[in-house]
Amino acid sequence: MSTWDSFPGYPVVNVSRNYYDGSIILSQESFGNSNVDHLWYIPINFVEGTSTLTTPQMWLKEKSVIFYPNASINCILVNNQQTGYYRVNYDIRIWRSLTRRLTNNRLDVHVSNRAQLLDDAFELAHFNYIPYDIPLGLSLYLRREVESLPFLAFFNNIEKVKLYLESLGKEEMFKNYIKNLLEDLYRSLGFEETELDEYLNKHSRISIITWACNLNLFNCRDQALKAVRSWLSNGTKIAINLEVPIMCGAMQLAPVDDWKMLYAKYESIPDGERKWKLLTGLGCTSHKMFLEKILDLIFMKSSGVSVADKKIALMRILQIDQTRVEMIFKYFIRHVSSTNEIYQELRVADVLCKYITSQQQLELLNMVSLSQLFQLSRLEEVSPSVRLLRVNIHGVHFSSA
Incomplete structure (x- = not known):
């Protein structure tokens, strides 16, 4: 257990398949920081379909291992029902296969795994492990989803999708994407809480009203x-x-x-x-x-x-929307020298960097000293803020595969 309580962060397990001999290659790295050489003892289980197996079938202790699964397994799913504290990244071909599986019959995949796949895919895309069209394509199955848990996983990532598509000038694409996915859910949940509402439904309603109103849907x-x-x-x-x-x-x-x-x-x-x-x-x-x-x-x-x-x-x-973002940026610029104390308490650098999605907005900030701005945030937050700036402005790469 020393590797889990001694190291910061958590691992991502990369899963790829040799399509000639059927073997599976598993490798591990620190999520979001491939330069760190920590090795975790990771419990691995793998299933196909709705199997309830959650006990480890093996432990990943090395940087990588190769094993040969049962020949009948065509579409492998690792970390069944999120029993291990790690993310899973598949090769593109496996991601495509999982997408087809959810699209054709979501019930072939346990509801917890459906949520896990969505959350992993969006986070992996956000950190440039996979192209963003993987989670966007995967999430389209939600048009036929009726359980709240996968929607909550989607809602936890929806703002990142918005910021990325805005960075590409694709605001209308985002609006149509959300309309397509959420219209049936909006109608079924309704606009008001009822005494019979389950906990997850209540939280889904909060998110869907938020985004439906934001996008005027x-x-x-x-x-x-x-x-x-x-x-x-x-x-x-x-x-x-x-x-x-x-x-x-x-x-x-x-x-x-x-x-x-x-x-x-x-x-x-x-x-x-x-x-x-x-x-x-x-x-x-x-x-x-x-x-x-x-x-x-x-x-x-x-x-x-x-x-x-x-x-x-x-x-x-x-x-x-970006109209309000730019209005608030201009307000910041006009007042940055007069409200330093409250800016520091609000850690304004973090807030600003999260919502900057264009070079034009960054140039607005250049009207004040970036070093002055970052002094208004805690020192340890400057690096993540700069990373967000770079990620948002550079946008997201869509795969043509």
Whole structure:
């Protein structure tokens, strides 16, 4: 166990097949850092189909091993039901085979493995292990998915997909992709919580309302505005879990009078959880003057909202679209010298670098000193921030295979 509790991070197991003799080659490396030579003792199990086998069939202790599986195994799946703490990367041919399998009959693969495949594929693409068309193609099977767990794995990665496609100027492609995958789920889950909702369904609804409203799909903004108006005028409750996505969706569409009514509500309530939710919702406005008013509150030392909640609010607003990203960048540039203390508390370099997807946006930041900007973040976060800048701006490579 010393290799697990002594080394930082975790491994990725690479799986490739010799298509001449049927052998499988397994190799290991530190995920996201191939220059590190740590070796883990990794429990390996491999299955085909919906087998419940989760006990190790072998241990990967060396850098790489070769073994010969049962000849009947055509489409191998490693780390059944995520019993081991590692990611799995397959050769392109195996990834294609797994994609066909999910597309043809998702029930041939255990639901936990379906979620695992999605999460691994998106993370591997994000770190340039595989081309991004692998997870994009794999995820198309979700049109026929009915379980929440794979959708939650998808939602955990959806923002990375958005940023990558935006870096390629493919915003409309992203919108159509999400519409294609999520329309049936949006209709089946509905816009309101029910007493019969399972835990995973509640979390799926939060994500799907968030993205449907962000992308102006499925009449989401109209439904959200109707719910907020009913709450403000009649006291009709909005489920606690849905307050942020519904208020944010509503304010993306709201006329001036509705925004002002919600702002009056914000000013009238005491400090606490709902106050930061209202601040977040108000910041989702498309009106520049109102957005700047909310940014003033976010960067004010005493606004009745904690620094942690302000950071959540800021990132939620940035998540919507590139128009708001650029509005907020320009606000930062104008105020960077006057609000250093709160910038440091918000670790603003990390926030900015996550959402920069174009050379033009980077040039906006060049209006201030990058070294000054990074001083506003913790020293140990500078390197990850720079990596995010490089990854986002360079975009993603699509395979032609």
